[in-house]
Amino acid sequence: MTDDRPVHHPVFARVYRAIARVAEGRGLAEHRAALLSGLSGTVLEVGAGDGANLRHYPSSVTRVVAVEPEASLRARALEAARSAPVPVTVVDAVADALPLTDGEADAVVLCLVLCSVPDPDQAAREVARVLRPGGEVRVLEHVAAAPGTRLRAVQERVDRWFWPRLFGGCHTARDPLGALTAAGLSLAEEEHHRFPPGSALPVSPHVRARLTS
Numbered sequence: 001m002t003d004d005r006p007v008h009h010p011v012f013a014r015v016y017r018a019i020a021r022v023a024e025g026r027g028l029a030e031h032r033a034a035l036l037s038g039l040s041g042t043v044l045e046v047g048a049g050d051g052a053n054l055r056h057y058p059s060s061v062t063r064v065v066a067v068e069p070e071a072s073l074r075a076r077a078l079e080a081a082r083s084a085p086v087p088v089t090v091v092d093a094v095a096d097a098l099p100l101t102d103g104e105a106d107a108v109v110l111c112l113v114l115c116s117v118p119d120p121d122q123a124a125r126e127v128a129r130v131l132r133p134g135g136e137v138r139v140l141e142h143v144a145a146a147p148g149t150r151l152r153a154v155q156e157r158v159d160r161w162f163w164p165r166l167f168g169g170c171h172t173a174r175d176p177l178g179a180l181t182a183a184g185l186s187l188a189e190e191e192h193h194r195f196p197p198g199s200a201l202p203v204s205p206h207v208r209a210r211l212t213s
């Protein structure tokens with residue numbers, strides 16, 4: 001089932017861009033480059049935001065389809081697309097109904113986005129649908145802390161109380177790899193880290209991962 005409510009978070013979009021600028025300087029730019037390293041062919045990026053990943057795509061990528069439903073972020077992504085090192089098409093669409101045919105993508109990039117979609121399981125099924133057999137999914141997401149930890153309890157509380165309303169629908173206690181493996185994708189690599197390094201915020205636990213179809 002798809003969710004066709006418009007994604008409209010202009011205030012969050014401004015706040016996110018300010019936070020992201022600081023984060024880029026604290027190592028996020030290096031995580032983005034590592035996330036995209038070695039990709040080739042047609043790549044679908046879901047929830048591309050202001051296009052912060054676009055400058056990091058390697059020249060072996062022949063085409064990026066960058067999906068972004070939030071109008072003000074999409075406008076920034078369009079600007080970033082103009083100076084990207086590879087051809088980029090920016091599309092107004094949502095993760096629930098991705099604008100590619102079955103098996104059209106050689107790779108799908110999910111970067112800090114499954115926290116914010118209304119239905120991560122449906123988004124994961126869509127990712128599996130558009131990925132060609134043998135294709136790969138690159139993931140950089142913040143994730144739920146281990147069950148039973150104090151940080152996990154904090155995440156569950158802030159998700160109930162205010163976090164999604166303040167931060168454009170973001171949830172801190174999600175399990176993106178669980179959604180993707182439940183959709184039939186196989187986990188090939190995963191690396192867990194805190195971002196920013198050493199922090200203990202609800203969004204600190206991160207994973208960078210690679211899954212295959």
Ligand SMILES: C[S@@+](CC[C@H](N)C(=O)[O-])C[C@H]1O[C@@H](n2cnc3c(N)ncnc32)[C@H](O)[C@@H]1O
Nearest residue numbers: 007047048049052070094095111112113116117
């Ligand atoms: C935290 S931002 C991350 C942006 C970007 N991926 C980055 O790495 O900076 C979350 C992004 O998910 C997008 N988003 C929210 N709901 C979405 C949906 N249903 N489908 C696709 N993207 C969505 C937001 O508009 C926003 O661009």
